[in-house]
Amino acid sequence: MATVSQWVAGARPRTLPNSVVPVAVGTGLAFGLGAAVWWKALLALVVAVALQVGVNYANDYSDGIRGTDDNRVGPVRLTATRLAAPRQVFTAAWVCFAAAALVGLVLVATSSWWLLLVGAAAIAAAWFYTGGKNPYGYRALGEVSVFVFFGLVAVAGTVFVQAGSVPWQGWAAAVAVGLLSCSMLVINNLRDLPTDAASGKRTLAVVLGDRGARLLFTGCVAGAFVAALAAVAWSWWVLLVLLAAPLAVRPCRRVLGGATGPGLIRGLAETGQLQLAFGILFTAGLALG
Helix, strand or coil: CCCHHHHHHHCCHHHCHHHHHHHHHHHHHHHHCCCCCHHHHHHHHHHHHHHHHHHHHHHHHHHHHHCCCCCCCCCCCCCCCCCCCHHHHHHHHHHHHHHHHHHHHHHHHHCCCCHHHHHHHHHHHHHHCCCCCCCHHHECCHHHHHHHHHHHHHHHHHHHHHHCCCCHHHHHHHHHHHHHHHHHHHHHHHHCHHHHHHHCCECHHHHHHHHHHHHHHHHHHHHHHHHHHHHHHCCHHHHHHHHHCHHHHHHHHHHHCCCCCHHHHHHHHHHHHHHHHHHHHHHHHHHHC
């Protein structure tokens, strides 16, 4: 029986910036537009975090029963290490998805009915990333899903439920946040490239190869800053995001320098710090606009 601390570790709390940052950035823009609705922002945050934890448990379960995680480095794997029964991890994932759905229904009821379809697609994407007979995460489509759901959908959706529409600044912000979220997945998959290749899990890192994955990581980080700076045309305050640029140096240098294993685990933590600082500064810049 897994302990509480092991369940928390299995939820992979270091990945939570992937869900918190999009909602913060979207709310920052809504505030800058004079349209912030704080209780809706809070509900959007609950939905995003519940989906994030849910997909982490779902991946733990699906990869664990396939044997993909048997020789993995990194965070605790509840299923692969037999700390928790597969059915328990499966149930934890769907409890999180159900919580996201219930809270999301409030946003649907107070915004627009078509958000119900978006929410259903998000839950399906979370499960079938590594779940089901033909998981798309095993077919080099994980980054695409992260870009769409933790970038475009999360940021634009947060803006929409508060402001009623999504201006061009919202889409620029969504692209920036999505690319930075992708960088987190790329460095994670780069770390796992040897074991993924051996187990038949064809992530984008496996398809591109070691060198290609390292260049993709750097491109995602650089692209996030470029996309964010597009919003300077709306507000010069967005330049605040450049204060996060020094935090990009160390993980990019580590990745391009050929780090593996423990070195990439440190790079993943550094990328998380970059993502958090980027999100705070970008949120402030948009809010002040």
